[in-house]
Amino acid sequence: MKKVPYRNRISKVLGVSLIIFLLFSISLYSQEEAVAENAEVATEEGAADTSAGDPAKGKSLFNQNCAACHALNRKMTGPALANVESRLAEEEGLDKEWLYAWIKNSPGMIKSGDAYSVKIYNEYNQAAMTAFPTLSNQDIDDILAYTAAPPPAAAPSVAATATDSAGSSKSSGISNEILLGALAVVFGLLVLMLFLVNSTLKRIAEANGVVLEKERAEKRTPIWKAFAQNQFLVLVTVIFLLLGSAYFAYGWMMQVGVDQGYAPIQPIHYSHKIHAGDNKIECKYCHSSARVSKHSGIPSLNVCMNCHKSIYEYKGNPEGPTQEDLANGYTNEFYTGEIKKLYKAVGWDEENQKYTGESQPVEWVRIHNLPDFAYFNHSQHVSVAGIECQTCHGPVEEMEIMYQYSPLTMGWCVECHRETNVKVEGNEYYAKIHAELSKKYGVDQLTAAQMGGLECGKCHY
Incomplete structure (x- = not known):
């Protein structure tokens, strides 16, 4: 029995393909595990709680009552409030009771002559902070817990990204470039295998005396010459082209000045x-x-x-x-x-x-x-x-x-006038004319067209 050398080559290619595919699968799986572990760690770290109040409730209260004048890390109408409780305790020696009194009745604190209250009042253009007597001590504790919480780091976003699409696919944390690279390699190997098989089959056919003959194309009349010789077909084609050109030329001219869909880029993006x-x-x-x-x-x-x-x-x-x-x-x-x-x-x-x-x-x-x-x-x-x-x-x-x-x-406006009924309820401007025209046309509801909405002078004067 003759040796068939191509078998070894194909076997090698198949073996290399399987090995590469397995390596990619293992690497992708390890990346999934790493993303999952990072998500768990981020979740555990983000689960830290504060004993003084609830930062989640505090954030909602802060946005409702404080965010119009205050931010956490920058000065606005009022001072920045990040770590305000600890800062006041260290720098001014003020306790939480002072904060309770200030938030609930800041004008009263200023009138009483409290030193730090008067200082803040003068520093911020003598504009007293709005009093919030409806906030309880627990509400204020929640707000202070929110202001004392560290700003969100990148870890929670990683956790959110890893868990957001868990129901759809576990590979959401895998780079798309890696997946495309793996598919490209596998596709390239398949193309190489098909090329080797094709060339090997040709060599076997030649070794067995099989002659591959190319089909000879019969001499035929060129299609353009056959078309030119048929006068009826030429006439029909010319008429069709003229009518089609006139149709598209009319459609193009009717769009002159019509800017439907026009969406320019503005100097300041406004959504x-x-x-x-x-x-x-x-x-x-x-x-x-x-x-x-x-x-x-x-x-x-x-x-x-x-x-x-x-x-x-x-x-x-x-x-x-x-x-x-x-x-x-x-x-x-x-x-x-x-x-x-x-x-x-x-x-x-x-x-x-x-x-x-x-x-x-x-x-x-x-x-x-x-x-x-x-x-x-x-x-x-x-x-x-x-x-x-x-x-x-x-x-x-x-x-x-x-x-x-x-x-x-113009056609769009005219069609709207023909279809839109005039709003008469509570509109004395149209009461008398509507009563007279309703009798004339014998209808209960008048359209804008029936009230003169199609007169040329309404829009062109």
Whole structure:
């Protein structure tokens, strides 16, 4: 029996493939074990408790009552509160009873002439802290426990990452690069094996006298020459191309001036998803002129500072960022950086909590822009007609980057006037005209079109 040398080569390749695959499996398993151990350690370390109060409850109370004026590690309207109990005890000799009295009735402490109370009052522009008589001693203990707790380290986030996707896959802690590398190696070895098998089979066929003949292509008429010789087919094709070109040219020209989907990048990133969606801020709080003016208006920066004077960093959605947000770079650090841009533009000194007077204009990019010959009044639609902002602007509360949702074409506006009933209840402006036109048209509800909403002079004058 003849020796078949290729068997040894294929066996070797298979053996090496299995060994490499096993090594990768062992390394990946060891990484899973390491991540699991780190998660357990982080959980045990994060389970530390304080005897004076509950930091978890204290955090909730702090956010409800204190966060508007205080932060843990920086000066705001009031002083930083990290380790405030221990600092006051060491530096001023004040005990917890003093803190109870100060938090519950700070104006009374100032009037009584307490030395440290008067010092704080004078240091912070003689603005007395709001009294919180409804907070119990246990509530204050919880808040102090939160202020004394160390800031969250990286270990809890590792634990959260390891346990968050445990139900879906145990390999969440494994690097994607390692998995892709392992698959690439295995795929490469399979390709090499197929190449060896193919070349070996060819050699066996040649050794046994089998001749591999290549198929000879018959001479045929080129397809382009056959097409040119068929005059009917050429005529049909030319007509089809002319009609298709006219159709696409008409469609392209009809889109001139239509900016549906336009989403420019603004100099300061503003997330409607966070403000209007997560925080439920009403549209007309920022765009207040939409109630009384033709234009909705661009909010001035002082409107932003009504909140961001105290909100100096973005701490994220309680549910955590989505994979899409992370892929687009929308992290807590990114949003905090945009707040710093706002401070620079408005001239706000974070350290001293005051305006410097050195402001810079923000060159916002306009998104919705009607032609000059088209008249549109926001107050007529918002205040009189009672139309919601989302009717024209779409689900603004879901938009990370604001974009033009509707086409804002003449046909789109006309269709809306034909379908929308006029809001008459509690609207004396339309009471008389509605009564007369209802008899004329024989209907109970009038549309905007039936009340003259299709007259050319309504929008073009």
